[in-house]
Amino acid sequence: MNQGSSKVRFINPPGDMSPGATTVHRAGWVIITPCQVIENGCVEVENGLIKDVYRASTRKNGGQNIIDHGPGVLMPALVNAHLHLELSALKNALSFDKGFAVWVQQLLEKREAAGDAVLVSAAQSAAKQLADQGVGYIGEISTLGLTRTIVQSLNLSGVWFQEFLGSDRPDTIIGKTRIGKTNSLSFSLAGHAPHTTDPLLLQAAKNETATRNLPFSIHLAESDAESQFLSGQKGQWTDFLMSRGIDTSSWPIGSKSPVQYLEGLGVLGSSTLAVHLLNIEPRDLDILVGTQTQICLCPRSNLNLHRRLPDIGKMLEKKLAPALGSDSLASCDSLSIFDEMTFIRGKYPNIDPAQVLSMATTNGARALGFDHLAGTLDKGKKSAFIYVDLNVRNKTDLIERVTTHET
Ligand SMILES: [Zn+2]
Known part of the structure; x- marks a missing residue:
């Protein structure tokens, strides 16, 4: 605006x-x-x-x-509990109609081609617009580490997450990221997703954040490839990981949903923020409730990338308290949480509007660990x-x- x-x-x-x-x-x-x-x-x-x-x-x-x-x-002020400012340069650059795998491939190629200077400049512009959109707190996911100085220099509030994926040894990478808290900004760690990140790395990042009383974030139950791989079906995803030199033979996969897999790793809990939750079984919701895991939904992004929406009604029935995120401008039109609420009101006419507003405020503040100051x-x-x-x-x-x- x-x-x-x-x-x-x-x-x-x-x-x-x-x-x-x-x-x-x-x-x-x-x-x-x-x-x-x-x-x-x-x-x-x-x-x-x-x-x-x-x-x-x-x-x-x-x-x-x-x-x-x-x-x-x-x-x-509204809370955007899951975004990737770092991908802002890819707005309108990727096609949604060729499936999620093609979208990911295009994202990797175009991000590489853009170069750091372009990514930083677009991230900066997008970050500056957040205040005009009423967003006061963010959960920024940074894969390349480029947005750390942006959130600091613009005095943004919330959590900046350094995201990890692949199968690097935990001790060689986690220790290099400075994590901690200032008055209204935390620096923490995120795992990319259960099917892209070595379980030892997920556990190490989760433990590191837990000992510092910081939130840990992860994309969870978002894609069919993730569900199929974790349930033990060999297929394209296994081949893809092998082609990138990632050996998954020791990963404890098989007959599990993504939520059940993370529960088994001990990665869920009240300071874990699980994002998306599109592919879930009824038992998964009980696990999320039982472990008091924080959840964040990005319905606009989900519809663009997966032609599907999360079952918010079921989550609310179970007394889960979803926060809202926009995901990145590579999968969504804006980082505005007013826009996300408007979308939810249109797609979920039976959800009480006050609950939608709670998602954008109180639930988001709790999900990021700032409910004592915001929400x-x-x-x-x-x-x-x-x-x-x-x-x-x-x-x-x-x-x-x-x-x-x-x-
Ligand atoms: Zn995301």
Whole structure:
């Protein structure tokens, strides 16, 4: 969205914790959580944190600075829990209609041909647009390591994941990545997927992140090739790995779904963020619930690449709390989570709009390990919330409009 037609703006930049006088932000509506909404509300902020939230009519005259934003809504910044800024240069460059394997092949070739300078420049432009799209927290997956300095220099919040794949020895590569936490940005590790990454490497990366109290991310149950390979069917995928010098003879595959395979490796858990979950069996959902694994869905990307959508209704029935991601611009039109919500509302008309908004806010913050700072406008959270300019009649109308907002 360009600035001229901007209808979303940040109250404070996400990375801004600068001290300051108490300021009161008023608007027609305040969404504290998707189920807790105030009409004609105020959000009082001090030193970069939310100090109080209340109805404007109950405000005591305290001499604070008051900013009246208008009839729209003050609400939590959105969370894009899974994206690849690093692939932004490949927007509209790959075909979806020749199948996932061809898409992956094209991606590898075109990424190589683009070169680092082009990839960095496109990633930078895409990253700069995130604030205009209301995205305050990200889960960036970086295979080449090119976006680390971008998220740092733009003061983005969330988690930057260095992704691993293949069969390199864990001790030769994991130790080279500096991981840890700053105030609102973590640096952590991700495994690419169960069928592309040596199980020892997955376990080592998971253990390394767990000991540092950091999230670990992995694409899971996304493609048919992955399911077939892990269930023990020899085929194209085995040949492909062999052609790349990856020997899978010691991998514990056979008669397992991707979720069951990762459970067996001990890689699931409350600090693991499993992304996609398209090919799942009923038992898999119980495993994800039982292990308290965090989940993230990217339905727009799934439809483009796999002509299929995740069964969000079943996941919600099981009380799983999906976060949302856009995946990359190589498989999706935008990195906007407003766009992702709008898509979900269109494809899943039976899902409660408030639950869709939770996916984009509270669930995303929890999935990235930032629920103490983000996801709601509760007292003590960071003041990096957003204002969306709209006119609505009532709370139902408000949640309807916010979850179908076009950026
Ligand atoms: Zn991805």
